[in-house]
Amino acid sequence: xxxxxxxxxxxxxxxxxxxxxxxxxxxxxxxxxxxxxxxxxxxxxxxxxxxxxxxxxxxxxxxxxxxxxxxxxxxxxxxxxxxxxxxxxxxxxxxxxxxxxxxxxxxxxxxxxxxx
Amino acid sequence: xxxxxxxxxxxxxxxxxxxxxxxxxxxxxxxxxxxxxxxxxxxxxxxxxxxxxxxxxxxxxxxxxxxxxxxxxxxxxxxxxxxxxxxxxxxxxxxxxxxxxxxxxxxxxxxxxxxxxxxxxxxxxxxxxxxxxxxxxxxxxxxxxxxxxxxxxxxxxxxxxxxxxxxxxxxxxxxxxxxxxxxxxxxxxxxxxxxxxxxxxxxxxxxxxxxxxxxxxxxxxxxxxxxxxxxxxxxxxxxxxxxxxxxxxxxxxxxxxxxxxxxxxxxxxxxxxxxxxxxxxxxxxxxxxxxxxxxxxxxxxxxxxxxxxxxxxxxxxxxxxxxxxxxxxxxxxxxxxxxxxxxxxxxxxxxxxxxxxxxxxxxxxxxxxxxxxxxxxxxxxxxxxxxxxxxxxxxxxxxxxxxxxxxxxxxxxxxxxxxxxxxxxxxxxxxxxxxxxxxxxxxxxxxxxxxxxxxxxxxxxxxxxxxxxxxxxxxxxxxxxxxxxxxxxxxxxxxxxxxxxxxxxxxxxxxxxxxxxxxxxxxxxxxxxxxxxxxxxxxxxxxxxxxxxxxxxxxxxxxxxxxxxxxxxxxxxxxxxxxxxxxxxxxxxxxxxxxxxxxxxxxxxxxxxxxxxxxxxxxxxxxxxxxxxxxxxxxxxxxxxxxxxxxxxxxxxxxxxxxxxxxxxxxxxxxxxxxxxxxxxxxxxxxxx
Numbered sequence: 001x002x003x004x005x006x007x008x009x010x011x012x013x014x015x016x017x018x019x020x021x022x023x024x025x026x027x028x029x030x031x032x033x034x035x036x037x038x039x040x041x042x043x044x045x046x047x048x049x050x051x052x053x054x055x056x057x058x059x060x061x062x063x064x065x066x067x068x069x070x071x072x073x074x075x076x077x078x079x080x081x082x083x084x085x086x087x088x089x090x091x092x093x094x095x096x097x098x099x100x101x102x103x104x105x106x107x108x109x110x111x112x113x114x115x116x
Numbered sequence: 117x118x119x120x121x122x123x124x125x126x127x128x129x130x131x132x133x134x135x136x137x138x139x140x141x142x143x144x145x146x147x148x149x150x151x152x153x154x155x156x157x158x159x160x161x162x163x164x165x166x167x168x169x170x171x172x173x174x175x176x177x178x179x180x181x182x183x184x185x186x187x188x189x190x191x192x193x194x195x196x197x198x199x200x201x202x203x204x205x206x207x208x209x210x211x212x213x214x215x216x217x218x219x220x221x222x223x224x225x226x227x228x229x230x231x232x233x234x235x236x237x238x239x240x241x242x243x244x245x246x247x248x249x250x251x252x253x254x255x256x257x258x259x260x261x262x263x264x265x266x267x268x269x270x271x272x273x274x275x276x277x278x279x280x281x282x283x284x285x286x287x288x289x290x291x292x293x294x295x296x297x298x299x300x301x302x303x304x305x306x307x308x309x310x311x312x313x314x315x316x317x318x319x320x321x322x323x324x325x326x327x328x329x330x331x332x333x334x335x336x337x338x339x340x341x342x343x344x345x346x347x348x349x350x351x352x353x354x355x356x357x358x359x360x361x362x363x364x365x366x367x368x369x370x371x372x373x374x375x376x377x378x379x380x381x382x383x384x385x386x387x388x389x390x391x392x393x394x395x396x397x398x399x400x401x402x403x404x405x406x407x408x409x410x411x412x413x414x415x416x417x418x419x420x421x422x423x424x425x426x427x428x429x430x431x432x433x434x435x436x437x438x439x440x441x442x443x444x445x446x447x448x449x450x451x452x453x454x455x456x457x458x459x460x461x462x463x464x465x466x467x468x469x470x471x472x473x474x475x476x477x478x479x480x481x482x483x484x485x486x487x488x489x490x491x492x493x494x495x496x497x498x499x500x501x502x503x504x505x506x507x508x509x510x511x512x513x514x515x516x517x518x519x520x521x522x523x524x525x526x527x528x529x530x531x532x533x534x535x536x537x538x539x540x541x542x543x544x545x546x547x548x549x550x551x552x553x554x555x556x557x558x559x560x561x562x563x564x565x566x567x568x569x570x571x572x573x574x575x576x577x578x579x580x581x582x583x584x585x586x587x588x589x590x591x592x593x594x595x596x597x598x599x600x601x602x603x604x605x606x607x608x609x610x611x612x613x614x615x616x617x618x619x620x621x622x623x624x625x626x627x628x629x630x631x632x633x634x635x636x637x638x639x640x641x642x643x644x645x646x647x648x649x650x651x652x653x654x655x656x657x658x659x660x661x662x663x664x665x666x667x668x669x670x671x672x673x674x675x676x677x678x679x680x681x682x683x684x685x686x687x688x689x690x691x692x693x694x695x696x697x698x699x700x701x702x703x704x705x706x707x708x709x710x711x712x713x714x715x716x717x718x719x720x721x722x723x724x725x726x727x728x729x730x731x732x733x734x735x736x737x738x739x740x741x742x743x744x745x746x747x748x749x750x751x752x753x754x755x756x757x758x759x760x761x762x763x764x765x766x767x768x769x770x771x772x773x774x775x776x777x778x779x780x781x782x783x784x785x786x787x788x789x790x791x792x793x794x795x796x797x798x799x800x801x802x803x804x805x
Contacts, residue, residue, distance in 0.1 A: 024782065025587070025612060025613040055735070057735075057782075057783070058609065058610075058611035058612065058658070058660070058731075059611060059613065061658070062611045062612060062657060062658060065655060065656045065657075065658060065702075066654075066655050066656030069655060090731075093660075093680070093681060093682075093695075094658075094660060094699065094700040095679050095697075095698060095699030095700055095703065095704075095712060096703075098699055098704065098712060099704060
């Protein structure tokens with residue numbers, strides 16, 4: 001089993017979440033906890049950087065779905081950045097681009113928060 | 117038993133006849149008498165040697181043995197005291213029959229005393245052999261040898277009339293063997309370990325009752341050998357030897373009992389401690405529920421140290437909390453007691469070993485000093501993982517516990533820790549079993565939701581396959597004939613895994629079966645499904661699906677894709693992936709969903725194949741962690757020329773299995789294939805619509 005790692009950072013009032021490895025039903029709770037902590041701390045401007053994310057399963061996608069409405073109702077958003085081709089394909093098939101803003105570069109995602 | 121009775125009767129008859137002849141009728145020569153005595157001696161020696169070779173009273177416990185010994189000694193003494201001896205054995209002029217009667221009676225009494233003496237010897241041997249050492253056996257052999265050498269000496273030394281009637285019995289004329297017998301008896305007299313095993317009450321009883329019996333026995337035993345006159349001098353000497361051994365052994369045992377009386381209570385306590393420790397192991401080993409076990413620990417600990425209150429505190433979220441309490445009747449102290457909240461407690465918690473506090477009023481300093489008078493024992497309950505809790509025992513008096521209890525209390529706490537750990541392990545394994553059971557049921561549910569039989573559709577060949585993962589992946593497919601001229605095909609993947617996924621699958625199947633009769637376009641059906649999911653299901657739950665409606669007579673198929681993998685169309689050697697727009701079900705509100713959902717229409721030609729699958733197929737991985745992927749799938753499908761739908765799905769499954777080797781599956785792999793077959797009067801399709 002590939003390891004799953006999660007790391008958080010800050011960039012001027014925007015919370016950064018770095019996902020690495022294999023996000024599936026087993027590792028999803030970890031990601032869920034991270035988002036829970038951010039939202040609980042009223043940190044609702046979130047950019048999820050997926051540059052090192054090798055795989056995402058439906059359970060992993062479910063975590064995004066579980067938080068997006070809550071985050072938006074608090075005036076924030078979850079934006080995705082630096083998706084690999086393969087991961088983007090999964091998001092795309094499901095129609096995620098309609099739901100989430102997806103950026104090629106993390107900086108662009110952070111900048112987008114500033115504008116609004 | 118019969119053998120013994122026969123033997124006894126024969127010996128009795130022979131002895132009786134001999135004694136009668138000798139006393140009443142004829143003067144038997146000294147030589148004949150000597151022969152008889154040696155024969156008896158040899159017989160006795162053989163009998164005793166044989167009897168002492170094996171244990172006789174194994175099955176009765178110590179107290180019963182002592183009782184038996186007492187009764188036997190009392191009986192022999194009573195016989196000696198009560199039964200009259202016909203002093204003038206050679207009663208002149210008495211009637212022959214009366215003389216015969218007296219002789220018979222005396223012979224019987226003599227033999228009974230002899231038999232009882234032998235049993236006495238065996239009983240003493242049993243007591244001596246309790247906790248025997250290497251030397252015990254040899255010492256006892258020496259004792260037996262001295263016993264019989266003494267007889268031999270007496271036989272050789274005695275002579276004439278004097279010998280015939282009264283005889284120079286052992287204790288009348290001391291000899292070297294008798295001295296040896298006495299010395300060995302004294303040695304064996306020290307072998308009375310059994311005294312330790314008596315309870316205080318028994319010790320008291322056996323001391324007083326035993327002393328009375330002993331005095332009675334000693335005063336009467338000197339006349340015992342005289343009863344053996346009809347049997348013979350040798351038997352008399354044997355009896356006097358055995359009574360001497362018994363008297364010495366009993367005397368020393370009584371002295372030893374007297375010495376042990378003051379410590380009897382202490383010994384009892386020790387025994388109780390050991391017993392309750394054994395009880396604990398037994399009780400702890402038999403309980404499978406942690407609560408029950410925890411509740412029992414203080415009571416068992418209390419039985420061991422006899423405190424007034426015993427309680428167990430267990431570590432719970434970084435804090436010690438009282439888990440179980442045992443109070444002696446009438447003790448009503450709050451637990452943990454006030455005295456145990458202050459500095460004393462910290463002192464105990466700080467030390468990770470058994471603590472004995474003889475005077476609780478001494479702990480703490482200055483104002484915080486405890487005012488509580490009492491003593492306390494505390495032992496940490498630790499496992500390999502760390503400290504589980506602390507076991508306390510308290511008495512309201514200072515110096516209430518003995519030093520030695522400390523070690524035992526700790527041993528008890530260790531045992532409790534082991535038992536608690538065992539219980540935890542058992543509970544874990546029970547939980548795991550329950551989880552496995554849940555999984556098995558979910559699997560069963562999933563398999564039952566899949567179509568059991570493929571409907572026969574004129575001009576088409578349909579087949580599906582679902583290879584489940586160890587965990588439920590949430591895949592499903594269905595082929596539903598709807599009235600005439602319509603067959604619905606669908607394949608889906610519920611997000612998440614396990615029983616929840618299986619549960620949703622069942623629910624969706626029901627919803628779909630309702631929807632098919634009300635809507636006739638894949639787009640409408642999926643839109644309704646989306647609304648249902650938005651309303652009824654968890655926010656983080658979603659579903660991807662391809663829904664297709666086939667009209668066999670028109671040879672057309674309409675389908676929509678809700679976030680699912682693309683649909684493959686194999687036409688000739690060419691494979692194209694059809695990916696109409698569409699979001700997963702449950703992601704967005706109805707309006708947005710429907711506006712983004714595109715419906716396609718196809719007209720199928722003979723030998724066209726539609727291939728539907730779930731992402732478990734393309735995401736299946738080999739040991740090198742590579743995914744099977746869309747490319748491999750495309751190449752394989754493009755190169756295949758299946759003759760049936762079944763053949764197609766099976767060949768893909770085989771190919772994937774070959775690719776993944778033995779790598780475990782993380783997700784279900786599901787495929788559904790629709791192949792157009794040749795039909796008479798079929799209209800040829802015009803390609804994609």
